[in-house]
Amino acid sequence: MVTIFATLGWEPKSVIPSLKIRDNVEKLIVYHSPDKKGEDAWQKLWGYCSSIKLPLKSVKLENQFDLIKTAKEIRKDLRKYAGKDIVFNITGGTKVMSSAALLACILEAVPAVYCNEKTGKEETLPLLQIRYEDFLTKPQKNILTVIKQLGGECNAVDIAKKTGLRKATVSHHIKQLGDMGLVVVETSKKDSRKKSVKLLESVELLLE
Amino acid sequence: MKILITTFGRDEAKLNVARRDIGYEKLVIITDAPELDAFKKIREMESITGTEVELIKVDSYDFMGCFNKIGETIEKYKNHDVRFNTSGGPKILSAAALLMCFNKGIPAYHSEEKTYKLPVIKGVSFEEKxxxxxxxxxxxxxxxxxxxxxxxxxxxxxxxxxxxxxxxxxxxxxxxxxxxxxxxxxxxxxxxxxxxx
The missing domain is CATH 1.10.10.10 (Winged helix-like DNA-binding domain superfamily/Winged helix DNA-binding domain)
Known part of the structure; x- marks a missing residue:
């Protein structure tokens, strides 16, 4: 049994091919905008799904213009289905909705598909089925988590205290994380003699 | 050299935000519509500062074609400081760019009204797996x-x-x-x- 996730635009036609080519669809979960056109599209899709008795769940995206918040919301839902057979159709909706859905799929290793406008057929996107956070080591993840817990910005001493690691070890990991583009090290606003480590907003997507 | 590679479509608003927020010395524009005014405007603006603009044309109905072309473009500039804005152009071009940036570990941004830096791990490629x-x-x-x-x-x-x-x-x-x-x-x-x- 497969659950299909989809972003929905103003017309439901981009979602339908994903329903038609699969056997045993268990449920359809669609993300749409809360405006009238989004609601209308949802109503049409609801009519179609009712006719084939397919359970349909609607998620209104209140932050549909905020990529990171939308990706976080979608990722949270995808995690509830971890280990189950799921697929995400990213064709419909605004660019932000579609990009946020793809971002969540990359991070959670969920197969993503889109409906080709020309052929009307579903195509699978080239995505490796490995959770993206698995590219980080355990100490790297720990340090990122600690920075998040400390409000997204702190210094190496704070991290050392919280993790129990030596300051030199923490500094080594911070340097690595900086080279990876996940944290920014800058002069502290409170004390210009100290350096502060700042977590990028989107990096929270890599953490539990 | 800082190279900003960007997907681009029918209006320049998002690219203007990216041009403001992301540093670059050369601009590489990947688009399916180079004949439109939007692209001409960008080229004209960049000519004021003498910034080189390279055009890569793609067919936005051909996902794998876009994906491969983006990969080739990144390869071409592998010895430079490449950053990628994925917000411009048709959705499918954006998706191809987003996937390729994660695939190759290229710093990626999404510029709408503001610029988001995406959580790509720089230098880490899917191929390693x-x-x-x-x-x-x-x-x-x-x-x-x-x-x-x-x-x-x-x-x-x-x-x-x-x-x-x-x-x-x-x-x-x-x-x-x-x-x-x-x-x-x-x-x-x-x-x-x-x-x-």
Whole structure:
């Protein structure tokens, strides 16, 4: 049994091919905008799904213009289905909705598909089925988590205290994380003699 | 040199935000509509400061074509400081850019009204997750073929070969069809990696 996730635009036609080519669809979960056109599209899709008795769940995206918040919301839902057979159709909706859905799929290793406008057929996107956070080591993840817990910005001493690691070890990991583009090290606003480590907003997507 | 590669469509608003928020010395524009005014405006603006603008034309209905072209463009500038804005152009072009940035570990941004830096781990490539034995199998598959033939070609023992196939399937590189004789089929990402070898 497969659950299909989809972003929905103003017309439901981009979602339908994903329903038609699969056997045993268990449920359809669609993300749409809360405006009238989004609601209308949802109503049409609801009519179609009712006719084939397919359970349909609607998620209104209140932050549909905020990529990171939308990706976080979608990722949270995808995690509830971890280990189950799921697929995400990213064709419909605004660019932000579609990009946020793809971002969540990359991070959670969920197969993503889109409906080709020309052929009307579903195509699978080239995505490796490995959770993206698995590219980080355990100490790297720990340090990122600690920075998040400390409000997204702190210094190496704070991290050392919280993790129990030596300051030199923490500094080594911070340097690595900086080279990876996940944290920014800058002069502290409170004390210009100290350096502060700042977590990028989107990096929270890599953490539990 | 700082190279900003960007997807681009029918209006320049998002690219203007990216041009403001992301540093660059050269601009590479990937678009399906270079004949429109939007592209001409950008080129005109950049000519004021003498910034070089390179155009890469793609067919936005051909996802894999876009994906491969973006990959080639990133390869071309591999010795430079590349940053990528994925917000411009048709959705499918944006998706291809987003996937390729994660695939190759290229710093990626999404500029709308503000610029978001995406959580790409710089310098970490998906290719690293494919080991030597899996590469050996990939090299010998032509899109779809009989597992038994590949086993003979690669010389792996039965058990090891089965484990490798299972792992490739788990990673989403290949799919198996157990109807009668086992057949191996490459997924789009498997096909992409095979072509690169």
């Amino acid at each position: 494919i080991n030597r034995d899996e590469r050996k199998i990939l090299k010998n598959i032509k899109k779809e073929c009989e597992a038994e033939k590949i086993k003979k070609k690669t010389g792996f023992s039965g058990r090891k070969f089965d484990i490798l196939l299972m792992e490739m399937s788990r990673k989403g590189i290949a799919k198996m069809d157990y109807n009668g004789k086992t057949r191996i089929m490459l997924t789009p990402i498997g096909e992409y990696f095979r072509k690169k070898m």
